[in-house]
Amino acid sequence: MKKALAYNKDYAFNAICPYYTMFPLEYPLGIINKHRENAPVVLDPFCGRGTTLYAARKLGFKAYGLDTSPIAAAIAQAKLASANIDNVMALAGKLVATTPKEIPSTTFFRRAFSDSTLAELCSLREGLLRARASNEAAILRAAALGCLHGPLPTASGTPSYFSNQMPRTFASKPDYSVRFWEEREILAPRASVLDVLRKKLARISDLDSPSEGRLTNVKCRDARTASSYRHVRKATLTITSPPYYGMRTYVEDQWLRSWFIGGPAEPDYGNDQQLRHTGHDIFITDLAKVWKNVHRSSDAGAHLYIRFGAIPSVKSDPRELLKASLEEAGGWDLVSVRNAKTAAAGKRQADQMGRESKPATEFDFHAIRA
Structure with a gap:
């Protein structure tokens, strides 16, 4: 059985800060490799800890990222930094x-x-x-x-x-x-x-390796807002994973890291810059705003890859939600929907403090800019 890249010391930079809902490095690396002959400009509007950006860096391509979490943006910026x-x-x-x-x-x-x-x-x-x-x-x-x-x-x-x-x-x-x-x-x-x-x-062997990106390529901004993409120079390849419907605890789950970067010394509940999870239609509309903005910031024929799933505690069909959001956004031709491997991210580390969780079910979507 092939060893996961998460355990490969050559990719230790990507693990500089573990994040609760991270997708595996293999996912963006495989996609970027598939499109590398076209010298892609990569975008991730829900960049989280910057796995997509790091994959682009490893393969020598420019990448841009957005995230409403200042913690995520701080970690993602480091993935584009180079220093001794x-x-x-x-x-x-x-x-x-x-x-x-x-x-x-x-x-x-x-x-x-x-x-x-x-x-x-x-x-x-x-x-x-x-x-x-x-x-x-x-x-x-x-x-x-x-x-x-x-x-x-x-x-x-x-x-x-x-x-x-x-x-x-x-x-x-x-x-x-x-x-x-x-x-x-x-x-x-x-x-x-x-x-x-x-x-x-x-432990990080590529800390000072060359990077095509700059710190300013990562912004702590809302992907639903068109002005958040002003720094993006015509993406040709978007690889992302939005928050799954019902996942609303990003802010409070990262409260201690939030304190370290200037937040209060106690959990801060709620974040009006997150996608709204108060109903399927509202959630679909919020996602559609993101896909519209990605469309405006992309070249003709650009590719959009999305990993999206459902959490066991919330009733929803991730395939229907994601398809509906692309249809509402317009301008994207859906090419394929495939089963991804069951996510273990929600399970990882949960037993260290006696918490229990079940892995999510995930799907991979591929669409092309019309």
């Missing part, structure tokens, strides 16, 4: 060496991180919030987000994460986390922020 590890760590050392102005004192933060780790983490957070945009800062921010929470080490040596026991891909809620740790008498590791970051970055 020593320069990234030099910036990290400079920022960590400063004294933080504010350290959260809630029970969650006191149990989630050791005192020394939290102080260093707050110094890094405040420094990155002040830092000018650069390749080094983009990579450092994404690496810190990826190390912010995760499972405790099972052996001696440098931990891989700053936090007490947590999932890698989402942050469990404060009250639940504290109760989990207290019941099991689990203490946070005394982790050196710099040592953890260097361990993360040392």
Whole structure:
């Protein structure tokens, strides 16, 4: 059985920060390879952690991305950044060496991180919030987000994460986390922020490889809004995966990472920039706005590939929803709809905090700009 690219060290950059609803790198790599003779300009209007952008980078093509989540945009920007590890760590050392102005004192933060780790983490957070945009800062921010929470080490040596026991891909809620740790008498590791970051970055072999994209190719914007695409230069190949109908917890599931990039030190419920999930017709209309904008930003004959599915807890037919959205948008000829492999992303890491979930059913859509 062929080993998944997620476990291949040559692609460790793509795993710089695990994300709860990521699709496998094999999907965009395979599609871009199929179209590589045409030197595609790649677009992902729901870019998430930037897997499509990274696939384009690996194959030497320019890519653009949009996402309403500032966390997703920060991670995706790093996928287009190029910097030497020593320069990234030099910036990290400079920022960590400063004294933080504010350290959260809630029970969650006191149990989630050791005192020394939290102080260093707050110094890094405040420094990155002040830092000018650069390749080094983009990579450092994404690496810190990826190390912010995760499972405790099972052996001696440098931990891989700053936090007490947590999932890698989402942050469990404060009250639940504290109760989990207290019941099991689990203490946070005394982790050196710099040592953890260097361990993360040392695994990435292509950190300083050339990139056809720039940080500004990724925007934290709403894909439903036409003005969000002003930076896109005529895409010829769009590869994306919209939020599945009923998936509305992106914001609160990433609340700790949101704090690190400047948000509140507690979950923030709701996001009016997300696709609306209050009814099938409303959801279809929102998706149609995106496909219309992609159409305007694409060349004639451009290809659109979409991976879309359904979550078990919500009654919906992903094939009907997606087809209806393309029909409402107009300008796209649907070529094929195929079964994708069952998604395990929703299952991954869920048992680390006692949560249970079932994998989604997914389909791959291919359409061509009329």
